[in-house]
Amino acid sequence: MKKTYWMSLTVILLLLGACGAEEDSMFSRNDQEGTQFVDNDVVGHNEEDWPTARTQTNQNPNFIDLSENQPTLGTDVDKARETIAELTPYEADEVWINGGQMWVTVHTNKNLTSVTRDNEEAELHDTLTRALPRYKIHVELKEK
Structure with a gap:
């Protein structure tokens, strides 16, 4: 024992x-x-002494931005409409966001063949993807 x-x-x-x-x-x-x-605990340090570094959310556009001035769904819809108005000859109609996907409908006054419509939709898709890379974008081009 x-x-x-x-x-x-x-x-x-x-x-x-x-x-x-x-x-x-x-x-x-x-x-x-x-x-x-x-x-x-941060004792004896001021926030002004710390170097300002980019956060991980600012480095990759596909990450959710958690900063105070983060974009909302409304600002992303406005950005899509602004991109269509400034960079294309089309008129934006419906812009919907569902999760990570954006659905965009645009109108044109021209009569387009199916091949021309597909090419214009692809070009518009590329333009919107460069402006809003965090979304998978679906574009539909309709005639008025």
């Missing part, structure tokens, strides 16, 4: 002794005030 008691006490002391902060530990850091455990 005494032997198992001393063995378990020795094992517990060895385990507790291994739990200290070491110089090379990834959980602590050394600075002028000695060894400190890493935490989320």
Whole structure:
């Protein structure tokens, strides 16, 4: 009984002794005030001292933008209408967003053959995809 008691006490002391902060530990850091455990408290730093870095959401247009001035569905619809008005000879009618897909209907006053319509829809699709790359865009060109 005494032997198992001393063995378990020795094992517990060895385990507790291994739990200290070491110089090379990834959980602590050394600075002028000695060894400190890493935490989320920011003491002694101003936000102005931190370098401004681009966040991950600003680097890839397909990520959801979580910044305060993030675009909403309404601003994306406005951007699609603005792109159609400025870069194409067509008139935007319906613009719908459903998840990651955008459905766009545009009108033209010209009579188009099916081949010409397909080519114009493909060109309009490319233009809208460059303007709004986060959506899978479906374009339908109709005659008035």
